[in-house]
Every structure is written in C-alpha cells, then in structure tokens.
Amino acid sequence: MASFKITGGRRLQGEIIPQGAKNEALQILCAVLLTKEPVTIHNIPHIRDVNQLIDLLDDLGVRLTRLSDSSIRFEADQVAIDHLESDSFRQKAAALRGSVMLLGPMLARFRKGRIPRPGGDKIGRRRLDTHFLGFEKLGATFSYDGEDGGFYRVDAANLKGTYMLLDEASVTGTANVLMAAVMAEGTTTIYNAACEPYLQQLCAMLNRMGAKIGGVGSNLLTIEGVEELHGTEHTMLPDMIEIGSFIGLAAMTQSEITIKNCQIPMLGIIPDVFKRLGIQLEFRGDDIFIPAQERYSIENYLDGSTLTVADAPWPGFTPDLLSIVLVIATQAQGTVLIHQKMFESRLFFVDKLIEMGAQIILCDPHRATVIGLNRSTQLRGIRMTSPDIRAGVSLLIAAMSARGTSIIDNIEQIDRGYQNIDGRLNAIGAEIIRL
Numbered sequence: 001m002a003s004f005k006i007t008g009g010r011r012l013q014g015e016i017i018p019q020g021a022k023n024e025a026l027q028i029l030c031a032v033l034l035t036k037e038p039v040t041i042h043n044i045p046h047i048r049d050v051n052q053l054i055d056l057l058d059d060l061g062v063r064l065t066r067l068s069d070s071s072i073r074f075e076a077d078q079v080a081i082d083h084l085e086s087d088s089f090r091q092k093a094a095a096l097r098g099s100v101m102l103l104g105p106m107l108a109r110f111r112k113g114r115i116p117r118p119g120g121d122k123i124g125r126r127r128l129d130t131h132f133l134g135f136e137k138l139g140a141t142f143s144y145d146g147e148d149g150g151f152y153r154v155d156a157a158n159l160k161g162t163y164m165l166l167d168e169a170s171v172t173g174t175a176n177v178l179m180a181a182v183m184a185e186g187t188t189t190i191y192n193a194a195c196e197p198y199l200q201q202l203c204a205m206l207n208r209m210g211a212k213i214g215g216v217g218s219n220l221l222t223i224e225g226v227e228e229l230h231g232t233e234h235t236m237l238p239d240m241i242e243i244g245s246f247i248g249l250a251a252m253t254q255s256e257i258t259i260k261n262c263q264i265p266m267l268g269i270i271p272d273v274f275k276r277l278g279i280q281l282e283f284r285g286d287d288i289f290i291p292a293q294e295r296y297s298i299e300n301y302l303d304g305s306t307l308t309v310a311d312a313p314w315p316g317f318t319p320d321l322l323s324i325v326l327v328i329a330t331q332a333q334g335t336v337l338i339h340q341k342m343f344e345s346r347l348f349f350v351d352k353l354i355e356m357g358a359q360i361i362l363c364d365p366h367r368a369t370v371i372g373l374n375r376s377t378q379l380r381g382i383r384m385t386s387p388d389i390r391a392g393v394s395l396l397i398a399a400m401s402a403r404g405t406s407i408i409d410n411i412e413q414i415d416r417g418y419q420n421i422d423g424r425l426n427a428i429g430a431e432i433i434r435l
Ligand SMILES: CC(=O)N[C@H]1[C@@H](OP(=O)(O)OP(=O)(O)OC[C@H]2O[C@@H](n3ccc(=O)[nH]c3=O)[C@H](O)[C@@H]2O)O[C@H](CO)[C@@H](O)[C@@H]1O
Pocket: 023, 026, 097, 098, 124, 125, 126, 127, 168, 169, 170, 171, 172, 173, 194, 313, 318, 319, 320, 341, 342, 343
C-alpha cells in the first residue's frame, strides 16, 4: 500500500493541463471491440483503471500499437472470446468498474458477454439492474452465478431493437445498452438515457464508425441498427472531474492556477457551482484562470436561505465533485448543505476533515452541513487513509492547505483516476512525496 507525505501550506502557481477523461476513456476503450477495423484513440490518461482495461483488451487478443504516450491504435480483428471464461479475466475484470462495459460490445459482436462483479469505489450500493434489464429487452438471456464473488452471463442468438425506459439514468448502463443496440436488428429507443459528456462522446464516436444514433446529448436516444461498424479516430475530452478538483485545490491553497484547454462548453454547470461558493474563475479563451484568493464567501439563495449543493444526473451536478466541494467549503465564509443523493457511503470521509479541525455536521449518510472556518484557523495535518478516489483527492487538497505534515495511505485509490498527481502538482509548487 503506497502513501503520500504532504507538507501543507505551500501556495502553488502556474499552469496545469488536465488529463483525458477517466470515465470517457472506460467507455471508449470498450467500444473498440465493436469493429475489426483499426480504431485510434488519443488523449488516453495514464491511470490505473484505464491501464487495467487496456491490459484486459490485450488479453482478449486486441492488437495494440502505441503511437505516442497518449495515443494507441487498437485492432480487434481476432478476439479470443474463450478468454472471457478464464480465471485471469475474472480476476482482472473484477478490479475496476469500467470493465462492465465490455458486455455491450461483446454481446453486439460475438453474441455473448461475461463479467465478474465489477470493482470500483465502495461508495454505496452500485447495482447493475439497468444494464441487464436493457440487454434482456434487446432479447438477451441473463444469468448470475453467485459463486466465487459473482459472475454475470449474457447471451443472445439475435439482438432486436425495441423501446425501453431505463429504470434509472445510469451512466455505464446507458453506454452498455447503447453499444449492444448499435448492431441490433431494427430500431432501439432508449428513454431516460444518461447524457453525460462521456456518453455524448461515445455516441459521436459510434456515429463516426457508421452507427445511426439520434438524440445525442438528450435523454431520448434513437438507434437504428446497422450491419457492421468501421474504424475511426477519437480524442478524449479533458477530465471535467480533474478540472473541478484543480479549481478546488487552487481555492483551498490560495493559489493562482491556470487550467489549460478545458473545453469549457462541455463543463455544464460545474463552473457555476464553484462560483456560488465564492470562488473567482476567469475564462481566458479555453483556459480557466483562478486568481489567488485570500477568502471566498458561499452565496445564500435569493430568499436568504442556506445553499444546498446536490448531485443529479447530467446536466445536473456530478456526484464525483461533491467531495471536492465539501472540502473547499471548510475554509469558506458561510454555510452549505452537501446532499449526496446517489451514493450512501461517500460522505463518511468527513470524519478525517473533522479531525483536521473542520466544522462539519454529518446529518445522515447522504447529507453533511459544512460551517466554513473563513480561515480563522488552518486545518492541521494528520495521518489518514483514502477511502475512495474522490475522497482521496479531497483529503489531498485538505492536506495541502493544512498546517504541518499529513500522510495519506491507500493512494492506489487516487492513482485509479489521477495521472501522476504528485509529479504534476509538485511541478507547480506542491510538496508531496510518494512513500
Ligand atoms: C466508470 C464510471 O463512469 N463511473 C461513473 C458512473 O458510475 P455508474 O455508471 O456505475 O453509476 P450509475 O449512473 O449507474 O449510478 C450511480 C448511482 O446513482 C444512482 N442513481 C443513478 C441515476 C439516477 O437517475 N438516480 C440514481 O439514484 C444509482 O442507483 C447508483 O447508486 O456514474 C456515476 C454517477 O454519475 C459516477 O459517480 C461514476 O464515477
């Protein structure tokens, strides 16, 4: 288990380039299985989850040609379908959440998909019903074997387009069902589809490959099935969660940072939420400039009542940034209620912030009230463990703003989604040592 040792209180200054988006990469990489022709992907982040998925594709017989540090050409012309039944596949696929999206493409192209119960963050219940209900609607049969940690199987002699209303707007569920439907017979309509930028990017890529998907960016997707898909090139968006994390980091550490090439129109409501917390942001072309701010004040609602920041399916605020918002509120002037509606175990990390000196009331598993310290006292460094990827980065931000030294254990969680975070932050003035 690796750790970070952080010397707090350093102000950062300079430019930082966001990595390619983790959650987009996981969808896009699975989609290379949909064609035997070459697919070239650019801006691939070097992070644990993505590297593990690439490794899985390699094991499945997909040929990889590394064109540069962040570009790879994939050729899925000889896929070893039997590998899906192997112990090695079971073990490796169980290590990350994104592997679940191998199912849709495998089902579409090879009529069969297998996946162990997927990993990912332990942040509450993470059900997969939406995925399998969707596959069943398309005509697949589904079975679950509870032995050895769990194994899901889907099979279909023939997939047929149909209308479906998803039971929830699941991000990976929509991607999975969409990828299964692109080569189904006839037309599929997916209502209550998730429409995050990750999915918009996936749809755009599939359409470039020859798919016929309408309604991209909305919650109603119409997919006219085609016989086959072709090769393409695709460039990943900058990671909006990393961009939000850097905005939070700048505010907490009173640093002046420019985040380069953010594709601002794709960030949706994210910049506005940070502005409501009192953080100044300036759009300079496609860069976001955050000036060093001594203090920031949380806005109240127009009627004077306390601000709530809650997650919601896109175009609502992403749940993946709520932990970051929570940590930066600890040093704001004012009070905010953080309401994590989607996940029930994602706020428990506040006990570490409380130990560092923050004023937070955990109302219940979904809600925490943060009473900002307005810099009257600095947080103090402690030893802590990263429980999940976003809480991990929030604790890193807290430690960087704190008095003294902190140790964060279990940083593998952070490495799942943030590329060389210590190296990149040290380059602009942080003091983080990987132990
Ligand atoms: C690999 C990947 O892409 N992971 C992301 C993906 O996970 P993932 O696709 O696994 O998450 P889902 O969108 O399926 O659902 C997340 C949670 O929200 C709940 N839910 C979802 C939709 C809804 O309308 N109502 C509702 O309550 C679900 O029950 C579940 O507990 O989307 C999540 C929600 O944005 C993000 O946190 C994850 O980072």
